[in-house]
Amino acid sequence: MNEASAFQIVMGVAWGGGIGLILVVIGAFFYLFWGEGRWNPSFSSEAFVARRFMMAKRNHQAISMIGFISILAVMSACAGIILVMSVMNGFSTDFRDKILGANPHVMLMKYGHDFSDYPLVLEKTKRLKGVESAQPFVLGEGMLSSQYNMTGCVLKGIADESIASHGIVIGEEMAKTLRVFEGDAIRLVSPMGELGPMGLMPKTRTFKVVRLFKTGMYEYDSKFAYIALASAQSLFGLGMGVSGVEYRIDHPDEAAWVGEEIEKAAGAYPFYVRDWMEMNRSLFSALKLEKVAMFIILMTLLAMASLLILVTLILVVLEKGKEIAILKSMGATHVSVMKIFVIYGVSIGAVGTLLGTLIGIGGCWLLQKLGIGLDAEIYYISQIPVRMNPAEVSWVVFGSLVLSFLATIPPSLMAARLKPVEGLRYE
Structure with missing residues (x-):
């Protein structure tokens, strides 16, 4: 097996890993939220309650609206990150190819x-x-x-x-x-x-x-x-x-x-070499720094979108105080109550993440097929280049789910600490 074939295999495995992660997320979401949970009945009951809380018709309109906006925000952030990073990868790859086409890869010189x-x-x-x-x-x-x-x-x-x-x-x-x-x-x-x-x-x-x-x-x-x-x-x-x-x-x-x-x-000595990466190090370092800075900014937007999940769950805890009190009076533990709201919040994040990932990948595919034309006389390129990195897509999915999970912790603790007497006091 030559090195080119090995590289293609590695890239295929990376793509497979990214797609596999997305499929695992889809499967986990459907199992936790809509599945019967035959292999984990105790967890199924908490998922059932979380589903009832989310689908309840008498939910306050503000809660439903903020929950919907949370999904849209996470979806937009994920799609935006994938699209922007793919376009930046495209420009970087195009620039790299042009440098390699115009320069030798290695130069041997003599003092x-x-x-x-x-x-x-x-x-x-x-x-x-x-x-x-x-x-x-x-x-x-x-x-x-x-x-x-x-x-x-x-x-x-x-x-x-x-x-x-x-x-x-x-x-x-x-x-x-x-x-x-x-x-x-x-x-x-x-x-x-x-x-x-x-x-x-x-x-x-x-x-x-x-x-x-x-x-x-x-x-x-x-x-x-x-x-x-x-x-x-x-x-x-x-x-x-x-x-x-x-x-x-x-x-x-x-x-x-x-x-x-x-x-x-x-x-x-007296011979020395210089390679194309060394000769263009400052340029590629600047491109890498720009890419990292853009990634941090976009992940910050994703974190802000996750804050909407936190707000949604806090409102749900305040709205469902009576139901939480009844569950605790029936023997629900702190951990069980926390699981309910973790499932609720992660479900919102999972839906937004999956939709955003699909939109981002679909958008990249459309850009590759249709292209957005540029003036070649000015930009030296006929259309916006797009190059998806499977590892980056996987990290976006993983990061979005982690942020969604972290956003559920404060309201989950808030619900778990609610005393049954306080929840039923005015009923």
């Missing part, structure tokens, strides 16, 4: 300027486990100009046979800035000067635009330009040397581990 022994390093590292491809590169900066405009660029020399010695590949945004098309000529000025009659003069070369690229990231499409490796070596005065060797690997998430193996194979 100092002489990296002319790169063929030997390539031979040592290109067959390592996990390495898909490897090639040398030259990296530098320059200025590109056309007859209409000029712009700074990050110039990269690569071993690509499709790029002729005087050919250059630029991003679509850079082409718009320079107002050039495929086949047009542009001038490249390098800060690496060459000695002339007037002293040290910048190197200038004329290149033909052979291709335009679009990564979907403005910074790359407006700043990066690619030329042949030999042209870059000549332009930056490196001779037969290069800036480093870049690698693409089978599984980008293993870049740190593969990078260590590459560094060891190259001979450690």
